[in-house]
Amino acid sequence: MEITAFVGKSGTGKSFKSIGVARELGIEYIVDDGILIKGNKLLAGKSAKSEGSKIRAVKRALFMDEEHREEVRSAILSENPERILIIGTSDNMVEKIARALELGEIDERIYIEGVSTKEEIETARKHRREEGKHVIPLPTFEIKKDFSGYFMDTLKVMRMKSYGQEVYEKTVVRPSFSYLGSYTISDKVIREIVKHIASKVEGIERAYRVYTENYREGIVISVDIFILNGYNILETSTFLQKEVSKVVESMTSINILKVNVNIVKIKIKNSQ
Known part of the structure; x- marks a missing residue:
């Protein structure tokens, strides 16, 4: 050699x-x-x-x-x-x-x-x-x-x-040992980003709860949502998965391993 x-x-x-x-x-x-x-x-x-x-x-x-x-x-x-x-x-x-x-x-x-x-x-x-x-x-x-x-x-x-x-x-x-200083991204920040993304998706009334699981390779994000009646559940949840993965990864550089979307309630518009 x-x-x-x-x-x-x-x-x-x-x-x-x-x-x-x-x-x-x-x-x-x-x-x-x-x-x-x-x-x-x-x-x-x-x-x-x-x-x-x-x-x-x-x-x-x-x-x-x-x-x-x-x-x-x-x-x-x-x-x-x-x-x-x-x-x-x-x-x-x-x-x-x-x-x-x-x-x-x-x-x-x-x-x-x-x-x-x-x-x-x-x-x-x-x-x-x-x-x-x-x-x-x-x-x-x-x-x-x-x-x-x-x-x-x-x-x-x-x-x-x-x-x-x-x-x-x-x-x-930019490694974490850079003399420019270290930084951390809290789980709360991730949750707020995901909730904001969900609020912009047509057909989703709101994100009820967001939680994360942290691994060496990246994170798994799970989000519980209220979806509005009349919207296709599969299409809406799939779109949210893609948006969360793309936007969170772009904003934080964290590797998104998986995005789980759980439909916990179907809401009728203007209902209390």
């Missing part, structure tokens, strides 16, 4: 550039920030950026947890790649990752300064300093369950190739 390292200080745009670098070199597998990536798929591991503190994030990125380390090692052994790209903030870091995963010596090193201009590096640093933004070289749907409740956005990157355009997707997140 041939090991290539891609090295650059934190906030210089390594992860943003990584897919392009890997494709230019014909490398299909990337180890970055605690995860093993093949193309646009997460094969194993958990992103360090999903950790709640800087120290835990560093430990995750260096594969210091045995269970995490063995998960990624087993995936590498199973895939048996010819070449693999390791991304790190220093020579020492990529060497530690290679040793932890038992990949052997690093054959080639590429530095961010060799593939990015000074202007690109400074722009990346500015985004990190002012907005706390980090890039993960995977489509949002691949990492969403590990980032439920973390602000994230999809980043589509277009590269010009000799045979045309190539578009691939990355994800921008």
Whole structure:
């Protein structure tokens, strides 16, 4: 197995550039920030950026947890790649990752300064300093369950190739350990959002009760509603499910696992 390292200080745009670098070199597998990536798929591991503190994030990125380390090692052994790209903030870091995963010596090193201009590096640093933004070289749907409740956005990157355009997707997140500060979203806020959505749906008299179940991957929302007589129950409740899932996810970045709608009463208009 041939090991290539891609090295650059934190906030210089390594992860943003990584897919392009890997494709230019014909490398299909990337180890970055605690995860093993093949193309646009997460094969194993958990992103360090999903950790709640800087120290835990560093430990995750260096594969210091045995269970995490063995998960990624087993995936590498199973895939048996010819070449693999390791991304790190220093020579020492990529060497530690290679040793932890038992990949052997690093054959080639590429530095961010060799593939990015000074202007690109400074722009990346500015985004990190002012907005706390980090890039993960995977489509949002691949990492969403590990980032439920973390602000994230999809980043589509277009590269010009000799045979045309190539578009691939990355994800921008602001980790909870960002120096910009942490944030929490209470269950009460979720309930108020859902009640407001329900009040705007034609055919629903009101949301009687909203309650949530919290899981590591996201939340399950259940809502009891009073529906007005004369409206199609299935169509109305299905529309509410879709609206709740879409709007709550958009407003909070929380991964919505399921929306349960319970019809508890049919109300006749103008009845007391």
